[in-house]
Amino acid sequence: MNVQWKGVMPAVTTKFTKNDELDLNMFEVNIKAQLHAGVHGIVLGGTLGEASTLLDEEKRELTRFTVSLVKNKIPVLVNIAEQSTKQAIAAAQKAEADGAHGLMMLPPMRYKSGDLETMTYFKTVANSTSLPIMVYNNPVDYNVEVTLDMFEELLKCDNIQAVKESTRDISNVTRIKNRFGDRLKIMTGVDTLGLESLLMGADGWIAGLVCAFPQETVAIYELHKVGKIQEALEIYRWFLPLLELDINPKLVQNIKLAEVYTGIGTEHVRAPRLPLSGQERNHVIKIIERGLKNKPVLPDYKNL
Template sequence: MRLQFTGLGTALITPFTRSGALDEAAVTRLATRQVDAGVHFVVPCGTTGEAPTMTEAERTRVVELVAAAVDGRAMVLAGAGGYDTREVIRAVAQCEHAGAHGILSVAPYYNRPTQEGLFQHYKAIAESTALPIILYNVPGRTGCNIEPATVARLAGIPNIVGVKEASGSMTQIVDVCRRVPSDFLVLSGDDALGLPMMAIGGQGIISVVSNEVPSEMTQLVEAAERGDFAAARRWHQALVPLMQVNFVEANPIPVKAAMAAMGLCEEVYRLPMVPPSDAARQQVVAVLRELGLSAAVEARA
């Protein structure tokens, strides 16, 4: 077992029951499915996990369930972020108590801090815990970009060990890789850019598409890790349609629709997330059929 957050991590969806409650049994099944497929770490309570519409108690419970399900076979990188540093520190403590091995903390959103504010925010979080912290830069959602110079500065804090980069800018990602120490993790937060990022020095992917195809994504990432980029490219090209359709509407709407079509969870969202439009659903189902994932789809049609 790896004792670090390299390779493939799955940004796990959060299943709900038809009544809208947390589906604890399904959380356990989905987490177990991931580690059975060889995924190296599991990431509950992030964007894909609909964390913004979950209560504090629900988020803690999901981390507990995932930690119990993986049972030492994989690492648990729990999402804990927000725009109030004090609240994030409290959430981090709860994740640690629930069994997380590390924290993925999204940049503060809405209040748009300066680069100095970002540094002080993450410094305070890191000083509050012994857990390793991975920064999460996704400016398209947060309205706030963690600039490469700030990432490099934060890399000097001992338990800030990496960044999940989802800026969409390869120029920025190259700059980050150039500035940080060689043991500082640079992980892709974008499935479609994951292989290119690994080719220029990234150490892995925090993936949405591995919810649907954990074994295939594990093979892609492990091929890239051993330098077999021909095999990695074949997997990447095969999975690109699914990577793309997962974002035909806001994440996690399409991936949850796909998982439900495959019989892996109920298709239940919490407002303001709603089911996909008919057009988007047709695209999701078409890609599932194209990739040979249609047996469950046909059975449920």
């Protein structure tokens, strides 16, 4: 499948049972809700999520299950976040063998690589696989920035095709477009800059709260796409308090609690994470309940 780097692609949460095993039944419920809403791709194993807690075989099982579930309707991307080049190559090759259509890839984990090390890492992995790659550029959370000069070198690899732009600098979308045009596709990676990034020329949105609110997220994208900016803005303004749950150290717990309220998830997390409790939980519940109470009526965004 040729990955089209555009539209809404949820970085889906991993579903667990109360016995800390993969909950493929509830995972299927959520994926089907995403498909029904019209998302344009699925991203597995988000790094700020629970990917680091998964066993290797669990990651592969999730990949194979998702690929079989979507039936080539949309691409399935697997996140690569490893500590060594050797591990990253192995992960990329396993993802390809398991049927993934593309990769989302971070710089090396833990070790803060220099510019040359970072570029060599990406290029070496890219040359080991035929899968298209989206570079995840998030210096805020991972302390390594992939600069435009570095992308100039990385784009010598034909299969490095997109960036998940998470620098939090909205003007970086324009810088990328000015420098690379359509050669480097831009997927915004910050929920609270979703519509702003699209308006500045981003091609799509790797989203978080879409896991609980798929239709609302896709509606914003589709309305923006056809120039119905005011209608998109009205939904986005309603959505913002919920989107802010994603820019939080406990984003996984926040999103999973929201999924409970919308009927497409559970609160089960893998230790050391624990479900929200006390005042923190009550605060998030108030945001979710307020959002549901004031939920906008969506237009027929699939037929604009």
